Amino acid sequence: xxxxxxxxxxxxxxxxxxxxxxxxxxxxxxxxxxxxxxxxxxxxxxxxxxxxxxxxxxxxxxxxxxxxxxxxxxxxxxxxxxxxxxxxxxxxxxxxxxxxxxxxxxxxxxxxxxxxxxxxxxxxxxxxxxxxxxxxxxxxxxxxxxxxxxxxxxxxxxxxxxxxxxxxxxxxxxxxxxxxxxxxxxxxxxxxxxxxxxxxxxxxxxxxxxxxxxxxxxxxxxxxxxxxxxxxxxxxxxxxxxxxxxxxxxxxxxxxxxxxxxxxxxxxxxxxxxxxxxxxxxxxxxxxxxxxxxxxxxxxxxxxxxxxxxxxxxxxxxxxxxxxxxxxxxxxxxxxxxxxxxxxxxxxxxxxxxxxxxxxxxxxxxxxxxxxxxxxxxxxxxxxxxxxxxxxxxxxxxxxxxxxxxxxxxxxxxxxxxxxxxxxxxxxxxxxxx
Amino acid sequence: xxxxxxxxxxxxxxxxxxxxxxxxxxxxxxxxxxxxxxxxxxxxxxxxxxxxxxxxxxxxxxxxxxxxxxxxxxxxxxxxxxxxxxxxxxxxxxxxxxxxxxxxxxxxxxxxxxxxxxxxxxxxxxxxxxxxxxxxxxxxxxxxxxxxxxxxxxxxxxxxxxxxxxxxxxxxxxxxxxxxxxxxxxxxxxxxxxxxxxxxxxxxxxxxxxxxxxxxxxxx
Numbered sequence: 001x002x003x004x005x006x007x008x009x010x011x012x013x014x015x016x017x018x019x020x021x022x023x024x025x026x027x028x029x030x031x032x033x034x035x036x037x038x039x040x041x042x043x044x045x046x047x048x049x050x051x052x053x054x055x056x057x058x059x060x061x062x063x064x065x066x067x068x069x070x071x072x073x074x075x076x077x078x079x080x081x082x083x084x085x086x087x088x089x090x091x092x093x094x095x096x097x098x099x100x101x102x103x104x105x106x107x108x109x110x111x112x113x114x115x116x117x118x119x120x121x122x123x124x125x126x127x128x129x130x131x132x133x134x135x136x137x138x139x140x141x142x143x144x145x146x147x148x149x150x151x152x153x154x155x156x157x158x159x160x161x162x163x164x165x166x167x168x169x170x171x172x173x174x175x176x177x178x179x180x181x182x183x184x185x186x187x188x189x190x191x192x193x194x195x196x197x198x199x200x201x202x203x204x205x206x207x208x209x210x211x212x213x214x215x216x217x218x219x220x221x222x223x224x225x226x227x228x229x230x231x232x233x234x235x236x237x238x239x240x241x242x243x244x245x246x247x248x249x250x251x252x253x254x255x256x257x258x259x260x261x262x263x264x265x266x267x268x269x270x271x272x273x274x275x276x277x278x279x280x281x282x283x284x285x286x287x288x289x290x291x292x293x294x295x296x297x298x299x300x301x302x303x304x305x306x307x308x309x310x311x312x313x314x315x316x317x318x319x320x321x322x323x324x325x326x327x328x329x330x331x332x333x334x335x336x337x338x339x340x341x342x343x344x345x346x347x348x349x350x351x352x353x354x355x356x357x358x359x360x361x362x363x364x365x366x367x368x369x370x371x372x373x374x375x376x377x378x379x380x381x382x383x384x385x386x387x388x389x390x391x392x393x394x395x396x397x398x399x400x401x402x403x404x405x406x407x408x409x410x411x412x413x414x415x416x417x418x419x420x421x422x423x424x425x426x427x428x429x430x431x432x433x434x
Numbered sequence: 435x436x437x438x439x440x441x442x443x444x445x446x447x448x449x450x451x452x453x454x455x456x457x458x459x460x461x462x463x464x465x466x467x468x469x470x471x472x473x474x475x476x477x478x479x480x481x482x483x484x485x486x487x488x489x490x491x492x493x494x495x496x497x498x499x500x501x502x503x504x505x506x507x508x509x510x511x512x513x514x515x516x517x518x519x520x521x522x523x524x525x526x527x528x529x530x531x532x533x534x535x536x537x538x539x540x541x542x543x544x545x546x547x548x549x550x551x552x553x554x555x556x557x558x559x560x561x562x563x564x565x566x567x568x569x570x571x572x573x574x575x576x577x578x579x580x581x582x583x584x585x586x587x588x589x590x591x592x593x594x595x596x597x598x599x600x601x602x603x604x605x606x607x608x609x610x611x612x613x614x615x616x617x618x619x620x621x622x623x624x625x626x627x628x629x630x631x632x633x634x635x636x637x638x639x640x641x642x643x644x645x646x647x648x649x650x651x652x653x654x
Contacts, residue, residue, distance in 0.1 A: 021472040023642045029467060030632040030639040033582050034513070035573040039505040050576035070466055072627045108647075109654055110498045110506070112513070113632055114490060114640030116647075268650060271476035281478070321480055321651025345652060346499055 009087040012131020016064050019123035025069060027120060028062050030113040031055055037107035037117055042348055042372040043100040043365065054107035057096045058120045060085045061127065087131065094133045097124050099362035102369075103228075103261075103354035104314035109346060118319070125230020137359040138229040145225040145238060151358065152189035159220055162192055162199060172203040177249065178214035183288070184251040184280075185213055186222035186242065186266075188259040190390035198258060198390075201417030205289065208420050209297035213255075219245025222257050224265035228355030235265060236273040242266060246280045253281040255288055258411050260315030260353055260389040267320065284316060285413055286388050290325035293332065300332050300419040306383040307336040310412070311373070311396060312347035313389035326388060326412055333419045334386075340376045348372045352395035370399035377407065385409045437608035444615040452619035459626025460634060467638060475649060483645035490644020490654055491637055508567060512560045519557030523550055523593065547600075554597050561590050585628050592618040 037054040038044040044052040066073035067082050076082040105118040128134050134142075141151035148155060163174045175181065183206070191198045206213045219242045226235025246254050256263040265273075267282040283291075292298045310330060316322040323344050330337045342348055351369030356362045373396065377385065385400075385407055387393050396409045435443070497503035503510055524530060528544040535541040544550075565586055568574045595614035599607060625631065632639075647654035 020470065022467055022470040022638075023472055023646070025467040025470050026635050026638040026642055029463065029629075029635040032629050032632050033574070033577045033579075034509055035571070035577055036506045036509050038573045040502065044573070045505075048572070050573045053573050053577060056577060069470065071462055108643065110502050111643070112494055112509075113636040114494050114643035116643045119646065268477050271478075272473070275476070277476050277478070318647075318652060319650065323652075342499075342501055345654070346502070 007130055007132030009085075009090070009131050012087075012090060012127045012133070013064060013085060015130035016061050016124070016127035017068060019061070019126050020065050020069060023116070024061075024065060024120065024123065027115040027117075028065050031062075031115060032113065034112060036110055036112060037115075040106045040110040042104075042106070042351060042369045046369050046371045047365065051096060052100045054101070054117045054121070055115065057093070057101055058117070058124045060089055060093055061120065061124045090128060090131050090133045093124075094128060094135060095361065097121060097128055098135050098138065098355060098359055100365055100369075101354060102314065102349045102351060102356050103319075104349035105318040106314070106346070106349065109318060122230060126232060129229055129231045134229050134231075135355075135359040135361050137361065138225065138355050141355075141358045142225040142229050142231065142234050145221070145223070146234060149241070150189045150192075150221045151223055151225045152193060154189045154192050154221070156217055156220075159187070159192055159215075159217075162196055163215070165196060166200045166203060170200050170203050172207055174199065174203055175212075175214040177217050178212070180250050181212040181214035182252050183211060183213040184216055184219075184246050184249060184254045186255060186257055186262070187215075187220055188223045188257050188262060188390050189221060190223075190259070190394060191257055194394065195258075195390055195411060195414075197414040197417075198411060201411075201414040202285075204417045204420055205292070205298060205413070208299070209292045211292075211297070214249060214251070216245035216249055218248070222259055222262035222266065224262060225355070225358070227261050227265040227269060228358065232273060235269065239265065239270045239273050243270075243274060243278065246278075251280055253283055253288070256282060256284045258285060258388045258390055258393075258413055260313035260320075260391060263320050263322075264315045284320070284322050284325075284388075286316070286322055286325040286329065289413065289416060290328050293328060298416070299421040300416065301421045302333070302419055304334045304384070304415065304419075305336065306334075307338060307381070308334055308384035308386055309338050309340055309377070309380055309382045310343070311340075311350065311385055311387040311392055312344060313387060313392050314347065314349050314353055316388060317347060318345050326386075329412060329416055330386065333415065338380060338382065340380055342376070348376060350392040350395040351399070352391060353389075357391055357395060366395070367399065367402060370395065370402075374399060374403055374405070377405070383407065386412050386415060388412045437606055437612065441608050441612040441615075444612050444619065448616060448619050452622040456622040456625055459623075460631070463626045463631050464634070464638075467635065477649075479649040480651035481648050483647075483649035486648020486653070487641035487643075487645035490647070491640045493644075493654075494636075494640045508563075512564050512567075516557045516560040516564065519553040519560065520589075520593075522553040523557060523596070526550060551597075551600070554593060558590070558593050558597070561586065561593070565590075581628055584624075585630055588621040588624055588628070588630070592621055 041054050067077050101121050103118050107117040144153045145151045167174050224235050224238045226238050256266050263284045271277050310326050350373055351366050356366050393409050400407050526545040527550045531541050531544050568578050595617050599610035599614050644654055
């Protein structure tokens with residue numbers, strides 16, 4: 001990966017300068033060091049460590065802004081009074097910018113002067129990559145994403161095996177490269193490897209909704225390590241692949257899977273990364289399902305008896321605006337659905353997003369950060385946890401296991417699929433299959 | 435220079451110098467921010483974000499929710515007291531309004547002096563509590579730089595000297611009043627070049643934040 005092999009401090013500083021715009025300047029000009037962002041960050045609340053204060057994570061970038069783009073800063077620089085950002089300093093900041101930040105956006109919601117701190121940390125990562133201070137784990141994942149097409153090294157044959165499996169289990173055809181389908185479905189590597197239920201659920205739901213959909217053999221991976229590591233170049237390259245696939249197949253909508261950052265990558269950053277508006281729509285699977293529900297295209301039967309709650313993936317709620325959809329869907333099938341004390345746009349992160357789960361150096365603090373979620377779940381006393389992000393799901397399962405909490409975690413899409421009203425069509429299929 | 439000359443100077447040339455530096459400094463500061471510009475968002479937006487930006491300008495004066503308020507209770511309570519207190523003391527004290535009238539040519543009703551006095555004391559107490567917390571709380575101690583303390587002094591001294599001159603405490607009234615005016619002028623001079631700018635830039639910052647979120651359909 002050229003970006004990291006030629007990384008130097010100069011390139012890092014340059015990359016940070018390129019990130020600075022009027023929003024950055026307004027944000028830095030407004031910080032009063034009140035410390036409220038620390039109270040909103042689970043890495044601080046769970047460890048008590050002041051260095052995890054969100055605004056502190058962008059301190060080197062703030063200094064570059066001050067020294068280059070303010071009158072006082074330039075004057076100080078001229079007089080030799082300012083402290084230059086050094087390579088060693090950025091190296092020190094690596095753990096703050098990557099290990100202890102999931103880009104969850106909670107700090108941005110509480111800052112009294114309205115600083116989008118998470119947005120700044122996302123920008124800060126561009127400088128970290130360019131200066132060679134991204135964590136090994138994320139560099140590896142990015143290399144695999146660019147070279148193989150998946151951060152976890154999943155290749156097409158693995159997907160094909162998965163497809164075969166899903167077809168056998170559901171008795172439904174899984175369309176691949178179908179020209180002119182309305183929807184192109186993307187997957188995350190995690191779903192291909194760990195959660196095959198997702199693909200099966202999609203097949204069943206789209207069958208009932210009677211919508212044409214397809215996978216794309218050249219663009220099936222939705223996750224975007226470029227967004228997590230903070231390299232616009234890599235992120236753009238990965239988005240381009242999806243754009244090319246969608247344009248080739250002529251689909252109307254590309255569906256981002258149960259993954260948080262993949263949605264941010266495609267829906268919000270995507271067009272800006274490739275520098276043009278998309279010719280297709282991008283929706284998260286929950287948005288599509290809620291539309292189907294609204295149009296009466298999916299009918300469910302039976303309910304989940306368990307007392308359950310929904311863990312909001314940060315990139316869907318706070319950073320993506322998908323708030324009501326999961327609630328609407330759960331209300332179809334879960335009469336015992338209860339909300340956590342902090343939920344929706346103020347939900348607490350699972351502790352593993354924003355590349356943290358791909359970064360081994362963050363393992364310890366990631367598990368510690370989970371304590372916040374553990375308390376939320378314990379307070380509620382639920383039997384089942386539902387979410388809509390494979391990465392959250394892994395972390396939730398991992399954390400619950402560590403704390404000996406026997407609570408199953410399910411994806412919302414598969415839960416909906418489990419309750420589809422068995423129509424004659426699918427009955428026939430089931431009969432044929434058995 | 436005797437006390438009368440001192441008072442004359444701070445009321446005349448001193449005030450002029452401070453006001454000019456403040457105004458030019460703030461214009462530069464705002465240009466410094468706005469001229470950087472930003473790229474157009476090419477994503478399909480759920481809303482233009484304009485209205486949401488203005489909404490956030492107002493909503494960020496309030497806690498995001500009950501739990502956020504509980505977690506940051508100290509900051510909220512002291513923050514409200516000293517910001518409201520400063521507003522009352524600066525803009526609703528009769529002599530201050532006279533000054534504004536002489537500059538702008540129009541005035542507004544004042545609050546009775548004992549009421550303003552109460553706010554002045556509450557503000558000072560609150561600022562002292564904030565300083566104490568800055569010196570002792572792990573996060574604030576860690577975050578604070580010289581500027582944070584400097585700005586605290588810039589804000590506190592005009593309050594204290596104003597209070598002392600009004601109550602004719604300790605020193606000669608003319609000296610005290612002149613010192614009070616001078617301290618306010620020093621505050622004005624440093625205003626555009628320190629974090630005091632947040633009093634103006636927070637409107638831009640909140641608008642951007644609310645707008646960025648609003649474009650994605652998030653109420654922030």
